[in-house]
Amino acid sequence: MESFDVGPWKISVIKSHILKSKCEGGSPNSDESCGKCNVCRYSSELELPWLPEMVFPNNRLIMEHVGGPGFEFNPLDALKMVDAHHESVQVAAAKEWRATRSEGLEKVKDKVKSFDWTFTTEYNGSYNDKIQVSETDVGIDYERLKVQERIHFFDDIVLFEDELADNGTAELRVKIRVMASGFFILLRFFLRVDDVIVRLNDTRIYHAAGTDHMIREFSKREVKLPNPQLSLSVLKDINKLSEVLPHTNVTKHKLVLLGVE
């Protein structure tokens, strides 16, 4: 774990190994589960029939204010919000999909009745009770963010990733940058099912140093494929894709840091 202080904030980043496939606590030759290790926790707390190929159970970004408010981003809470009973992309219904190399995913999909095998999540972070959330019309001040400024700290933490049996990609990662004027966090779920759909669920959080609140924006974007406007190079470059996709349906929240002057 890497930790450091920025004004009243302690920022911690954990990057660790991927989730093992078998219980880490039990004896190697037994099938019994220990109930405590990450493997056991994930299987008892999640209803999903299987998990992304790469889950980083210990990976986290943790933000703690000296006055008490705190929040973090972790893969378990994100996966709890994946629909364990319904699909979110109807591949079987798409004629285009049937015509393409869909065999791998069809096989995967048929193993169970129905769940969101794209691992789409609207997770926007885990917050303690010292953070009070209310809707607002005030968005993030992007003009302020555009001002050239020295970046004291930057990090990019992957929480989970799956290649959808070679039919695309699904990933959740969180990025942070810290400047003298404040910090900016982007948590992004990115999905591309080849020849079917691209989807971006973004959570952006901005805090101006010295204020008693943060602004959080959440947006969902998706486009069906193929789309003549989206070339292969754009589809493979998430940043470019984000610039091209229309930004609609943004919900904004003010997150007040309780007990902070």
Ligand SMILES: [Zn+2]
């Ligand atoms: Zn275990």
